[in-house]
Amino acid sequence: MKVTIIDRSDSEIKFFVEGIKPPFANELRRIMMNEIPTMAIEWVDFVKNDSVLNDEIIANRLGLIPLKFDKKAYNTPKNCKCEGKGCSLCQVRLTLKKKGPGMVYAGDLKSTAKDVAPVFDKIPIVELFENQELQFEAIATLGLGKEHSKWQAAVVGYTNLFESKSKANEMKLCDKHLFHVKDVKGIKVDPLQCELCAYLNEDDNRFKLIDDSFLFTVETASGLDVEDIIIDSAEILGEKIKEFDKAVKKL
Ligand SMILES: [Zn+2]
Numbered sequence: 001m002k003v004t005i006i007d008r009s010d011s012e013i014k015f016f017v018e019g020i021k022p023p024f025a026n027e028l029r030r031i032m033m034n035e036i037p038t039m040a041i042e043w044v045d046f047v048k049n050d051s052v053l054n055d056e057i058i059a060n061r062l063g064l065i066p067l068k069f070d071k072k073a074y075n076t077p078k079n080c081k082c083e084g085k086g087c088s089l090c091q092v093r094l095t096l097k098k099k100g101p102g103m104v105y106a107g108d109l110k111s112t113a114k115d116v117a118p119v120f121d122k123i124p125i126v127e128l129f130e131n132q133e134l135q136f137e138a139i140a141t142l143g144l145g146k147e148h149s150k151w152q153a154a155v156v157g158y159t160n161l162f163e164s165k166s167k168a169n170e171m172k173l174c175d176k177h178l179f180h181v182k183d184v185k186g187i188k189v190d191p192l193q194c195e196l197c198a199y200l201n202e203d204d205n206r207f208k209l210i211d212d213s214f215l216f217t218v219e220t221a222s223g224l225d226v227e228d229i230i231i232d233s234a235e236i237l238g239e240k241i242k243e244f245d246k247a248v249k250k251l
Pocket residue numbers: 077080081082083084085086087088089090091
C-alpha cells in the first residue's frame with residue numbers, strides 16, 4: 001500500500017491510496033465517519049427561553065455545534081466506570097445565560113471543563129429581541145456518528161482513478177484538466193479537478209478504471225484534528241481485523 005498526500009489544510013486532507021481494494025476503502029471511510037468518538041451536546045435543561053425558537057429546535061442546534069475536547073480525557077458513557085450514570089469522566093457541563101437584544105452565539109457557551117469549547121465562536125444559535133432571555137444548562141458527552149450525525153467526526157469521500165489508454169499527447173479532455181503522469185503507459189486522472197472527469201465511468205472505452213487506487217478527501221466535522229481522525233480510523237480497523245482473526249480461529 002502506498003499513501004501520497006496531495007493537499008492539506010487545517011481542516012481537510014486529500015490523499016491517494018494505492019494498492020487497496022474497494023471494501024478496504026469503504027471500511028476506512030465508514031470508520032472515519034461513524035466510529036470515532038467526538039464530543040457533542042446531548043442534554044439541555046432550559047431555565048428560560050423567550051426566543052422565537054422552541055426548546056427542541058435550540059437543543060437540536062446546540063447538538064450540532066462541534067466541540068473541541070481532549071480525546072484522552074473522556075470515556076463514552078457506555079464504557080465509563082459510572083456505568084452511564086454520568087460523571088466528570090464522561091460528561092461536560094456547559095451553561096448559557098443571555099439577554100436580548102442580540103444574537104446568541106456558540107461562543108456565549110460557558111464550559112466547566114478547560115479543554116471543552118466550541119470549535120467556532122461565531123455559530124449563531126438564535127436571535128434575541130428586546131426583553132427576551134435565554135438560559136440553559138447543557139451536558140455534552142462523547143458519542144459516535146453511527147448513533148447520531150452530530151457525533152460524526154469527519155466528512156469523507158473517495159473516488160476511483162482512471163487511466164487513459166492513449167498516450168499523453170493524445171489526451172485532450174478539457175482546459176481545466178489536471179494530469180498526474182504515472183508512467184509511459186498512461187495518465188492518472190484526478191476526477192476532483194475537472195468536471196468531465198466526474199462523468200468518467202467504466203463504460204468509457206478511452207479509459208481504464210484503476211480498481212486498486214483511491215483518492216480520499218477527509219474534512220473534519222468535529223473538534224478532532226483531521227490527522228487524528230485518519231490515524232485513529234486505521235487503528236480501529238486494525239483492531240477489528242484482530243478481533244475477526246480471533247473469532248475465525250475459535251471456529
Ligand atoms: Zn462516567
